[in-house]
Amino acid sequence: MAIEFKPSPSLPPPQNSVGAVAWIHKNFFSSPLNIALTIISLYILYLLVPPMVQWVFIDATWSGTSKADCTAGGACWAFIAVYFDQFMYGLYPEAEYWRVNTALVLLIALVAMFAIKAVNKAMLAGVIILVYPVVAYFLFAGGVFGLAVVETANWGGLFLTTLLGVVGIVASFPLGIVLALGRRSNMPIVKSVCVVFIETIRAVPLITILFMASVMIPLFLPDGMNFNKLLRVVIGITLFSAAYMAEVIRGGLQAIPKGQYEAADAMGLTYWQSMILVILPQALKLVIPGIVNTFIGLFKDTTLVYIVGMFDLLGRIQAANHDANWLGTTTEGYAFAGFVYWVICFGMSRYSMAVERKLDTGHKRK
Amino acid sequence: MSNNNSTNTSFLNDAGNRALIFQAVLLVVVVAVGYYLFHNLQANLENQGISTGFRFLNEPAGFPILIHLIEYTEADTYGRAFVVALINTFVISLMGIVLATIIGVIMGLARLSQNWLVARLATVYIETLRNLPLLLQMFFWYFAVLAALPHPRDSIIFGDFFLNKRGIYSPNPIFQDGMDFVIVAFVLSIVAAIGLIVWAKKRQTLTGEWFPAYWTSLALIIAVTVLAFIAAGSPVEFDLPQKSRFNVSGGMVLVPEFVAVLIALSTYTGAFIAEIVRAGILSVNWGQTEASRSLGLPDGLTQRLIVLPQALRVIIPPLTSQFLNLAKNSSLGAAIAYPELVAVVMGTTLNQTGQAIETIGLCMLVYGSLSLSISFFMNWYNKKMSLVER
Numbered sequence: 135m136a137i138e139f140k141p142s143p144s145l146p147p148p149q150n151s152v153g154a155v156a157w158i159h160k161n162f163f164s165s166p167l168n169i170a171l172t173i174i175s176l177y178i179l180y181l182l183v184p185p186m187v188q189w190v191f192i193d194a195t196w197s198g199t200s201k202a203d204c205t206a207g208g209a210c211w212a213f214i215a216v217y218f219d220q221f222m223y224g225l226y227p228e229a230e231y232w233r234v235n236t237a238l239v240l241l242i243a244l245v246a247m248f249a250i251k252a253v254n255k256a257m258l259a260g261v262i263i264l265v266y267p268v269v270a271y272f273l274f275a276g277g278v279f280g281l282a283v284v285e286t287a288n289w290g291g292l293f294l295t296t297l298l299g300v301v302g303i304v305a306s307f308p309l310g311i312v313l314a315l316g317r318r319s320n321m322p323i324v325k326s327v328c329v330v331f332i333e334t335i336r337a338v339p340l341i342t343i344l345f346m347a348s349v350m351i352p353l354f355l356p357d358g359m360n361f362n363k364l365l366r367v368v369i370g371i372t373l374f375s376a377a378y379m380a381e382v383i384r385g386g387l388q389a390i391p392k393g394q395y396e397a398a399d400a401m402g403l404t405y406w407q408s409m410i411l412v413i414l415p416q417a418l419k420l421v422i423p424g425i426v427n428t429f430i431g432l433f434k435d436t437t438l439v440y441i442v443g444m445f446d447l448l449g450r451i452q453a454a455n456h457d458a459n460w461l462g463t464t465t466e467g468y469a470f471a472g473f474v475y476w477v478i479c480f481g482m483s484r485y486s487m488a489v490e491r492k493l494d495t496g497h498k499r500k
Numbered sequence: 501m502s503n504n505n506s507t508n509t510s511f512l513n514d515a516g517n518r519a520l521i522f523q524a525v526l527l528v529v530v531v532a533v534g535y536y537l538f539h540n541l542q543a544n545l546e547n548q549g550i551s552t553g554f555r556f557l558n559e560p561a562g563f564p565i566l567i568h569l570i571e572y573t574e575a576d577t578y579g580r581a582f583v584v585a586l587i588n589t590f591v592i593s594l595m596g597i598v599l600a601t602i603i604g605v606i607m608g609l610a611r612l613s614q615n616w617l618v619a620r621l622a623t624v625y626i627e628t629l630r631n632l633p634l635l636l637q638m639f640f641w642y643f644a645v646l647a648a649l650p651h652p653r654d655s656i657i658f659g660d661f662f663l664n665k666r667g668i669y670s671p672n673p674i675f676q677d678g679m680d681f682v683i684v685a686f687v688l689s690i691v692a693a694i695g696l697i698v699w700a701k702k703r704q705t706l707t708g709e710w711f712p713a714y715w716t717s718l719a720l721i722i723a724v725t726v727l728a729f730i731a732a733g734s735p736v737e738f739d740l741p742q743k744s745r746f747n748v749s750g751g752m753v754l755v756p757e758f759v760a761v762l763i764a765l766s767t768y769t770g771a772f773i774a775e776i777v778r779a780g781i782l783s784v785n786w787g788q789t790e791a792s793r794s795l796g797l798p799d800g801l802t803q804r805l806i807v808l809p810q811a812l813r814v815i816i817p818p819l820t821s822q823f824l825n826l827a828k829n830s831s832l833g834a835a836i837a838y839p840e841l842v843a844v845v846m847g848t849t850l851n852q853t854g855q856a857i858e859t860i861g862l863c864m865l866v867y868g869s870l871s872l873s874i875s876f877f878m879n880w881y882n883k884k885m886s887l888v889e890r
Contacts, residue, residue, distance in 0.1 A: 168614060172615060179621075322523075337867060340828075341831045345850075353545070434632070435633070441835050448633065448639070468640045472640070475631065483630075
């Protein structure tokens with residue numbers, strides 16, 4: 135008779151090592167230090183959260199026409215409600231808001247078309263980069279097809295913030311590629327011009343560049359020739375982010391193995407062919423997270439235009455804080471601005487992390 | 501063979517020749533554009549009647565500066581105002597760097613904590629501050645928090661400290677005669693402590709015997725300094741802030757502009773540093789910790805001798821760029837009237853004299869050299885810490 139080996143069934147894990155109780159024990163009470171940390175954290179939460187909830191929701195006033203209506207003692211969101219349009223569009227005429235909205239919807243629709251398989255992606259990118267800016271510009275500024283002219287001085291709020299961020303990043307992208315390629319070039323003069331440009335810009339704060347754009351550019355132009363302040367600031371921001379973009383892209387170029395360059399040469403491709411067809415598609419894919427991070431930084435930095443006298447979202451809030459009807463609503467204004475900036479920046483950073491995971495196709499060591 | 505080939509290619513198809521031509525064209529374009537801009541500049545300055553040069557630095561400035569660590573009055577020159585502003589920028593940058601590093605290390609470790617609650621709190625802190633514009637945070641501290649403090653007559657009082665709209669008032673130490681003696685004793689004790697550490701290390705390599713050099717030297721420094729202080733008859737008196745009916749006078753005061761810039765800069769940069777610290781520590785392979793434990797090293801020594809030196813290698817390069825960012829971001833203080841370089845030189849001086857080229861150039865030069873010196877120092881430190889391959 136054959137003996138059959140029958141293992142006895144495994145015992146269940148000890149009661150105190152699985153389940154909620156064990157989890158709580160491990161995370162909160164595993165050592166005296168841990169217990170102390172738990173108590174301190176709970177105390178911090180107790181100090182912060184209930185008063186904040188009370189201020190933001192329970193005691194808040196949601197509608198009204200002046201600070202005097204906010205009697206509940208909490209946040210005065212009526213201030214935001216009254217000024218909401220200004221925070222979004224600046225002093226853009228109310229009857230023309232649809233133009234800004236149309237441009238935004240158009241952009242979203244175009245970008246969304248990337249998801250459709252049948253669309254030619256290169257052509258779509260061309261439309262977004264070459265055609266869309268012209269359409270958007272005429273929508274914003276007017277002056278054609280019977281659209282009323284809107285001075286750029288009236289552009290403001292979140293609209294201006296987004297405009298500066300998007301134009302800055304899109305315009306700086308090709309410039310950054312050229313600078314990055316130039317910095318890795320074998321030609322000494324090309325290389326030194328690029329290095330000097332990149333390092334000079336990276337060494338100084340954005341604020342000096344903005345001052346330069348608003349004060350110094352007119353001095354360098356021939357007499358009588360002058361252009362719009364918004365355009366000057368956009369040029370400043372573009373040059374600034376191009377230097378950072380160049381460094382991000384250079385990182386990508388360095389990560390491409392030498393064999394790829396050699397293989398492209400061996401195929402008889404010219405320099406530009408090998409860059410455009412072989413190297414850049416791989417390098418840019420690697421640095422998409424870095425580009426998004428540069429964009430987040432740039433988006434936050436657009437607030438600095440307030441210092442040279444332009445009224446972006448933060449600028450409009452600063453201006454609204456001086457309204458005599460709404461004195462003492464500073465915190466509400468900043469909380470609102472903070473909420474908007476946080477949602478956009480945090481959303482983008484999550485997006486960049488998701489892209490990073492998706493594109494991680496095995497180049498890196500695991 | 502190859503010589504033969506190269507003679508057959510046409511002049512323009514030779515890579516070397518093309519590079520030469522391309523660079524020559526680039527050089528000509530750069531020089532031409534530079535000359536054109538310079539030419540316009542000269543014409544414009546002539547038209548506007550602005551004389552170039554740095555002579556204005558010797559003229560009286562005529563404006564007050566809120567914070568000055570060296571003597572400064574309105575009668576002083578623009579040159580002196582520039583130095584005052586420069587010192588303010590250095591002070592805020594240095595203090596910001598120290599504070600941000602402390603906050604960053606604590607928050608970075610907290611995010612890695614075993615304690616679920618602590619890790620979550622640190623994550624909330626990091627993700628909130630990192631994703632808000634720095635200028636917004638500065639405005640928040642300055643216009644919403646510090647401006648909401650009570651008037652001087654209702655100051656919040658902690659012992660000899662007063663807190664109100666005008667700033668934080670604290671006792672100001674005034675050193676009396678015997679202080680030189682205490683300072684000398686302090687310096688000597690540090691020298692002795694360094695000697696002790698060197699001796700302990702040498703003895704350990706020779707004999708293997710261990711000596712608690714760090715604790716002993718800390719005790720040595722404290723003991724010697726305190727003894728010297730008592731022996732010299734406690735040569736420090738405090739100028740205490742006095743509260744009169746409507747105001748607080750005397751003592752040392754930290755004005756709200758300074759406090760707001762410092763808090764905003766250090767908490768904002770601290771959040772970035774926290775992420776760097778966390779990434780650095782996570783980059784050290786867990787096997788290193790296990791190996792160290794199996795060699796019998798206690799947890800503290802494992803961290804200090806095994807994990808930290810390896811993590812530092814990953815941490816230092818991005819840390820450098822954060823320090824640089826902080827120094828550059830201190831220029832945002834101009835927006836809330838902290839009298840640093842941009843506010844004084846590119847703001848007031850530029851408005852009063854109209855010397856746009858000189859003032860902006862001066863500022864860029866200062867930030868450029870500040871950036872360069874920080875990156876030189878950190879490169880040196882990085883080299884010292886980097887892996888020595890055998």
